[in-house]
Amino acid sequence: MGRSPLSALEIDVDGPAEQQALFSRLLCEAAQRAEQILASAVEASRMRAVADDGYSAIERLEHSPLADDQMLALALRLSDRRAPGEPMEAVLDRHFRVDASPVAQEAQRRAVWRAIDANGLPIERASHAVANLERRLAGREGDLDRALRRHAALYSSLWCDPRIGASASARRVMLAMVSLLHEREATPRFVPRGGRRTI
Numbered sequence: 001m002g003r004s005p006l007s008a009l010e011i012d013v014d015g016p017a018e019q020q021a022l023f024s025r026l027l028c029e030a031a032q033r034a035e036q037i038l039a040s041a042v043e044a045s046r047m048r049a050v051a052d053d054g055y056s057a058i059e060r061l062e063h064s065p066l067a068d069d070q071m072l073a074l075a076l077r078l079s080d081r082r083a084p085g086e087p088m089e090a091v092l093d094r095h096f097r098v099d100a101s102p103v104a105q106e107a108q109r110r111a112v113w114r115a116i117d118a119n120g121l122p123i124e125r126a127s128h129a130v131a132n133l134e135r136r137l138a139g140r141e142g143d144l145d146r147a148l149r150r151h152a153a154l155y156s157s158l159w160c161d162p163r164i165g166a167s168a169s170a171r172r173v174m175l176a177m178v179s180l181l182h183e184r185e186a187t188p189r190f191v192p193r194g195g196r197r198t199i
Contacts, residue, residue: 022150022151022154023154026067026068026071026154027071027089027092027093027096028089029068029071030068030071030072030074030075030088030092031075031087031088031089031091031092032088032089033072033075034072034075034076034079034088035087035088037076038076038079038088047076048076058073058076058077059073059167061073061076062164062165062166062167062170063167063169063170064170065125065126065129065166065170065171065173065174065177066129066132066133067151067154067155067158067174070158070164070165070166070170071092071164073164073165074092074095074163074164074165075088075091075092077165078091078092078095079091095163096163098163100161100162100163101162104162105160105161105162107162108159108160108161108162108171109160111168111171112159112160112168112171112172112175115168115169115172116172116175121172121175121176122169122172122173122176123176123180125173125176126173126176126177126180127180129173129177130177130180130181130184133151133177133181134148134184137151148181148182148184149181149182151181152177152178152181152182155174155175155177155178155181156178158174159171159174159175159178160175
């Protein structure tokens, strides 16, 4: 039996089952979205076409710090490598079964830290990204704090993973998101009129 693609990410969250569920869900959703896009020749072409700003829609996804955008971009990039009739989810699964190169991973870390040394962490962009992610999770997660904790663990490994095509600026934001997600997890969410905080 092959190793789960999640094990290569070495994500330490609430437990193996929750780790697998989160990562598998991201892969599945990205695969489904990619399949829908690729089913239309017009949509598939639009995603790859370079716009006036010099970027394709796929490249713009790679500039997003959100993991689901990164997975969709990756699925679209890998679509040319799949065998006829092969499900996109299987392509993504196979991609993550190959361990990330330690050399490539360290190169990503060094590049991001050099940019941070020069310009600091992009806290404002990270705050917007965390707020966006929290809004997405709020409508579908029964335990938002637990979901934020799982995502913090995911981003702590994903920001330097060379197997995704994230831009250097996106990786800086992803790294900054890790601590912000932990802060949001620990933040009381409701203050009633009496002034007493509840979680």
